[in-house]
Amino acid sequence: MIRGNKGRVYGLAVLAVLVIIGFTAYRHNTAGKADDMQQKKMPLVAVSPVQLGTIVKTIETTGTAEPENAVNIVPKIDQRITWMPLREGDQVHQGQLIVRLENAESSDQLSAALADVSVAEARLRDVLAGSRPQDVRSAKAALAQAEANLRQASRDLAHTKRLYGSTGIPEQQLQEAEGRYDAAQANVESAKATVEDAEMELGRLQKMLKIGGVSQEDVDKAQTRYQVTRSALTSANSGLASAKSNLEHVKDLNVKVIPEQQIDNAEAKYASAQAALEAAKAKLDLLQEGASSTQIAVAREQVSQARLKAETIRTQSEYCTIKSPVNGIITKLFLNVGDMAQTKQPIMSISENSRMIIKAGVSDTDAISVRVGQPAMVDIGSAGRPPLKLKVTRVYPSADPVTRLLPIELGLPTGASIPQGSFARVNLITERKEQVIVIPFDAVIQKPGGKSVVFVVEQGKASVRPITTGSEWQGKVETITGLGVGESLVVRGQEMLKDGAEVKVKPNKKSPGGMGPGMMNRKGMMPRAVGGNAQ
Numbered sequence: 001m002i003r004g005n006k007g008r009v010y011g012l013a014v015l016a017v018l019v020i021i022g023f024t025a026y027r028h029n030t031a032g033k034a035d036d037m038q039q040k041k042m043p044l045v046a047v048s049p050v051q052l053g054t055i056v057k058t059i060e061t062t063g064t065a066e067p068e069n070a071v072n073i074v075p076k077i078d079q080r081i082t083w084m085p086l087r088e089g090d091q092v093h094q095g096q097l098i099v100r101l102e103n104a105e106s107s108d109q110l111s112a113a114l115a116d117v118s119v120a121e122a123r124l125r126d127v128l129a130g131s132r133p134q135d136v137r138s139a140k141a142a143l144a145q146a147e148a149n150l151r152q153a154s155r156d157l158a159h160t161k162r163l164y165g166s167t168g169i170p171e172q173q174l175q176e177a178e179g180r181y182d183a184a185q186a187n188v189e190s191a192k193a194t195v196e197d198a199e200m201e202l203g204r205l206q207k208m209l210k211i212g213g214v215s216q217e218d219v220d221k222a223q224t225r226y227q228v229t230r231s232a233l234t235s236a237n238s239g240l241a242s243a244k245s246n247l248e249h250v251k252d253l254n255v256k257v258i259p260e261q262q263i264d265n266a267e268a269k270y271a272s273a274q275a276a277l278e279a280a281k282a283k284l285d286l287l288q289e290g291a292s293s294t295q296i297a298v299a300r301e302q303v304s305q306a307r308l309k310a311e312t313i314r315t316q317s318e319y320c321t322i323k324s325p326v327n328g329i330i331t332k333l334f335l336n337v338g339d340m341a342q343t344k345q346p347i348m349s350i351s352e353n354s355r356m357i358i359k360a361g362v363s364d365t366d367a368i369s370v371r372v373g374q375p376a377m378v379d380i381g382s383a384g385r386p387p388l389k390l391k392v393t394r395v396y397p398s399a400d401p402v403t404r405l406l407p408i409e410l411g412l413p414t415g416a417s418i419p420q421g422s423f424a425r426v427n428l429i430t431e432r433k434e435q436v437i438v439i440p441f442d443a444v445i446q447k448p449g450g451k452s453v454v455f456v457v458e459q460g461k462a463s464v465r466p467i468t469t470g471s472e473w474q475g476k477v478e479t480i481t482g483l484g485v486g487e488s489l490v491v492r493g494q495e496m497l498k499d500g501a502e503v504k505v506k507p508n509k510k511s512p513g514g515m516g517p518g519m520m521n522r523k524g525m526m527p528r529a530v531g532g533n534a535q
Contacts, residue, residue: 042501042502042503042504043462043493043496043497043501043503043504044493044503044504044505044506045455045457045462045490045492045493045494045497045503045504045505045506046490046491046492046493046505046506047456047457047488047489047490047491047505048440048488048489048491049486049487049488049489050437050439050479050483050484050485050486050487050488050489051437051438051485052435052436052437052438052485053436053437053438053476054432054433054434054435054436054438055432055433055436055438055470055471055472055473055476055477055478056429056430056431056432056433056471056473057429057430057431057432057471057473058377058427058428058429058430058473059362059366059369059370059427059428059430060425060426060427060428061360061361061362061366061405061426061428062360062423062424062425062426063358063359063360063361063378063410063423063424063426064358064359064360064421064422064423064424065356065357065358065380065412065418065419065420065421065422065424066356066357066358066359066420066421067328067331067351067352067355067356067357067420068352068355068356068357068409068411069326069351069352070331070349070350070351070352071325071326071328071349071350071351071352072346072348072349073098073099073322073324073325073346073347073348073349073350074343074344074345074346074347075099075101075319075322075341075342075343075347076319076343077101077316077319077320077343078340078341078342078343079101079102079103079104079319079320079340079341080101080102080338080339080340080341081099081100081101081102081335081336081337081338081339081340081341081347082100082101082102082337083099083100083337084098084099084100084335084336084337084347086098086330086348087330087333088330088331088332088333089329089330089331090329090330091328091329092324092327092328092329092330092350093324093327094324094325094326094327095323095324096323096324097321097322097323098322098323098324098348099321099322099341099347099348100320100321100322101319101320101321101322101341102320103316103317103320104316109313110310110313110314110317113306113309113310113313114310115211116211116212116213116306116309116310117303117306117307117310119208119211119212119213119306120212120213120299120302120303120305120306120307121303121306122213123208123213123214123218123299123302123303124296124299124300124302124303127295127296127299128296128299135287136284136287136288138194138197139280139283139284139287140284141190142190142191142194142232142280142283142284143277143280143281143283143284145187145190145280146232146235146273146276146277146279146280146281147277147280148183149184149187149235149236149239149273149276149277150270150273150274150276150277152180152183152273153239153242153266153269153270153272153273153274154270154273156180156242156246156266156269156270157263157266157267157269157270159173159266160246160249160262160263160265160266161263161266173250174247174250174251176250177243177246177247177249177250177251178247180243180246180247181240181243181244181246181247183243184236184239184240184242184243184244185240185243187236187239187240188233188236188237188239188240190236191229191232191233191235191236191237192233194229194232194233195226195229195230195232195233197229198222198225198226198228198229198230199226201222201225201226202219202222202223202225202226205218205219205222206219212302212305212306213302215295215298215299215302217295217298218295225283228279228282228283229283231275231276231279232276232279232280235272235273235275235276235279236276238269238272239269239272239273239276242265242266242268242269242272245265246265246266246269249262249265322347324350325350326350326352327352328350328351328352329350329351330348330349330350331349331350331351331420332348332349333347333348334346334347334348334349335347335348351420355411355412355414356412356416356418356420357393357409357410357411357412358378358380358390358409358410358412358424358426359407359408359409360407360408360409360410360424360426361400361403361405361406361407361408362405362406362408362428363404363405363406364399364404364406366428367395367406369428369430370392370395370406370408370428370430371392371395372392372393372394372395373391373392374391374392374428374429374430375389375390375391375428375429376389376390376391376392376410376426376427376428376429377389377390377426377427377429378390378410378424378425378426378427379424379425380418380422380423380424380425381418381419381422381423381424388412388413390410390411390412391410391411392408392409392410392428393409393410393411394408394409395408396408410426431471433470433471433478436470436478436479437478437479437480437483437484437485438476438477438478438479439454439476439477439479439483439489439491440475440476440477440491441472441475441476441477442475442491443489443490443491443494444467444469444477445494445495451466452466452467452468452469453465453466453467454467454482454483454489454490454494455489455490455494455497456483456487456488456489456490457488457490457503457505458488460502460503460505461500461501461502461503462490462494462497462498462499462500462501462502462503463499463500464497464499465482465483466482467479467480467481467482467483468480468481468482488505490503492506493506
């Protein structure tokens with residue numbers, strides 16, 4: 001009986017222990033499930049510490065790589081292209097012959113024009129120098145001879161009158177008559193030589209008149225001189241005839257009485273000698289007077305006209321050979337051999353071997369923020385090329401009439417291997433702020449009324465912070481008020497948060513959005529400038 005009771009007691013004890021163990025396990029399991037459910041209800045967020053960074057304002061535009069200096073080769077005359085061996089991409093040096101045009105003015109024309117210049121200059125020298133000394137000496141000799149002839153004719157006339165009615169003459173009179181005959185013959189020979197000289201001079205001037213070397217007035221004067229010498233020759237011939245007749249008359253007087261007709265002949269000879277004397281005086285006066293001011297002016301004008309004609313032909317020939325004015329590369333050919341080159345159209349374009357530039361344009365609204373020396377970040381060509389830090393080197397004074405944009409230039413480094421015509425994305429930096437609080441723009445929640453707020457995590461709970469924002473750049477925004485450096489900013493999961501709610505922070509090896517200083521946007525996104533109000 002006792003053993004039976006002990007067994008029951010032992011069984012109850014074991015049962016009690018099992019009950020206690022089961023209840024404890026039940027309570028522990030129930031509490032664990034409640035904790036898990038509480039954890040599952042807490043929002044999961046990503047946070048990043050608030051840091052200082054750099055924010056900039058930019059103006060984005062596009063541009064093209066161009067040479068700083070490009071020269072268009074434009075002809076000075078309208079002529080057909082006969083020779084042009086160069087092609088696009090060929091190097092040329094300053095002074096190199098690059099184009100030949102059809103030359104309408106031949107070398108023979110230039111030679112003839114230069115000959116005309118020489119003739120005109122020689123004529124001017126003659127006019128300025130006056131009459132030739134030999135011409136003056138010849139005229140003086142002719143005058144002296146005419147005076148001698150007149151004196152002789154005067155003596156003959158007086159002698160004939162004395163002899164009128166006589167029965168003969170002495171032997172001396174016969175010798176004198178023979179002497180006058182010999183002198184008259186010599187006078188004729190001298191007059192013939194003078195006529196030949198005058199005739200040659202007249203012929204020379206008539207030839208020069210045909211090529212414009214002398215004036216008609218010069219020819220007329222030579223004609224006058226020639227006529228005067230012809231008159232002198234005629235007079236000399238008359239004197240010879242008179243002397244011959246007188247000689248024959250004197251011979252006849254030895255055997256018969258002088259008739260009255262001989263007196264008439266003597267008077268005629270005297271008159272002829274007077275005429276020859278006047279002609280000789282006129283010729284000498286003409287030579288001694290020299291050229292008038294009008295003749296000198298005409299001669300000088302003829303020289304000027306001849307030189308102008310020659311220079312025009314020479315210039316036209318020079319215009320037909322075109323040389324490169326610079327060292328550079330031929331970038332564009334507008335015409336080819338056989339085309340008609342015109343003064344209003346370039347034949348080719350040459351890019352000078354110098355700095356390359358980026359030429360871009362900005363709107364009139366942005367133009368007020370652009371200045372020479374302004375920095376810019378420029379992406380050129382393929383995405384693998386790093387951006388270049390350039391500066392604005394020129395701002396044009398007026399907008400392009402086609403694009404309505406104000407052109408600007410940014411200088412590329414000397415020797416930069418940028419192909420001409422390359423496309424460029426230009427970000428002009430108008431403002432740069434260092435050491436300011438910069439946060440991801442996506443962390444900002446825009447409330448009705450334009451208010452901006454963010455959430456920070458403090459002691460496991462979300463805390464709302466009204467902030468004032470400043471400039472935005474490449475997905476980041478400047479925070480002027482509302483945040484401090486080092487605070488845990490909610491950068492993901494803030495959309496459904498409430499102020500004071502408990503949150504679960506997701507482990508974050510890398511700050512979402514990058515809290516450090518921003519880098520240039522490789523895709524060329526247009527930066528914006530945004531602002532907010534204090535909350």
